[in-house]
Amino acid sequence: MIRFDNVCKRYPEGKEALQGISFHLHSGAMAFLTGHSGAGKSTLLKLVALLERSTRGQLFLDGENLSRTPKRRIPYIRRKIGMIFQNYRLLFDRTVFDNVALPLVIAGYRHQDIGRRVRAALDKVGLLDRERAFPIMLSGGEQQRVGIARAVVNKPPLLLADEPTGNLDPELSSDIMQLFEHFNQVGVTVLIASHDLDLISTMPYTQIILQQGRMVRSRAHNSP
């Protein structure tokens, strides 16, 4: 699903954010991306979502070479990716329903399909009864679950999460992780950037460990 081939990223200010990254995340796999703050976790995710472009090397998403993707194709690539953020990035002037419906509206789904799919997504994250609420009325954990529902509503083959539990207490964090496991079990590829090592170490998934922009280790758990 994701393949990095000696990828480097240097920011215009001259900082080498990533150097010589190579790994392959198979379709249907789940992996954690760990490392200290500033190790390059976010940059790596941004390269996959085409928020940044690599300066050297090649990376592939679903067989497509992202180093050569023209600008106008970027939106369509992003529709294959469900993105989840540390600060949730919800629209506070819209209801939970409208927030979750946004990817479907963007992709041009029909009205009837939107209602059905949004409710299915909200049901999966356990927020079916809050569809009329506004995000501000929800707790942090609930807001993140709205974010996850929005990420999965159009059934993307890949989920990218950047510190999804960074603002949550341990109990809520493990709930959220279970949600990701659930989506992985139905075939979605999941890549989660997190420095919550206590939580990650309890889970049997591949860890890609970054240190100052370099991949130091890839620890495999249970991987085929």
Place this chain on the structure above:
Amino acid sequence: MKPAQPLRNYFVRHVQVALNSLGRLYRSPLASLMTAAVIGIALALPSGLYLLTGNLQRLSTQWDGSASFSVFLHKTVSLQQARALQNRLQQWPEIDSLQLITPDQALSEFRELSGFGEALDALDDNPLPFVITIKPARTQADAESAALLLDKLRTFPEVELAQLDLQWVKRFNAIVDIVRRSIWVMAALLGLAVLLITGNTIRLEIQNRRDEIEITKLIGATNGFIRRPFLYSGFWYGIMGAVVAGLLVELAFLQLHSPVRQLAGLYQSGFSLQTLSLTESLALLAAGASLGLLGAWLAVGRHLAGIEPA
């Protein structure tokens, strides 16, 4: 996975976005109305002036077609002499019809229409002379033969003054023409103002919705999708501005209507002001809508590109 009936869907989505943009304007009525009012005033000025000069031109063409000569006789001329002159002139082929106005007739008419009745009562005798008004034959409508006819009329000893009021009609037309041309310059400048007003309003709207734009870009919105609601906002601002402009012009002309009727009455003319016709109203709407759309387009092109999610 692919949505069915893409074309119909595309149309439905456009209608949805258009209505959403309208709803957004409706939810902040005061701000929207103020923007619409500013655009309206900018559009009302040239359209009002355009209408006014159109009316003036209509007025002057009415005069043009019915150019008539006024022949004022000397005060000493008697009724018999005046009638004799009238009979002689009647034989001329250059003349279509003519009418003798006696001093008494003229005075009573003047008394009736001018409102100086009491002042006229103070006069010892009637100061007005005999006047013969002449309508030239159709063949004499051009300026050259009119001048010839005038010269011929002036040779009579009874005639004190013979004049044709065509010269000032020409001058008047030339002035109206200049004003009309300058309206286009003014319309261009005010059109530019409308562009800037909508552009600036849309720019502020883009800034206010920066988060939303970033988030929608993050989850795969195309530039077209993001641009659309702003373009519709500009479109609606333009339409609303045009409606305001139309109302302002109608109101102003309503104020002028009865004084103009009175003035026209004094000249025994059935002239009345013409306000915006259906075509002109539609043209105003189209102008407003396209200026609003263009202003939004410029603002969106300049400011959306700078917003990229990070």
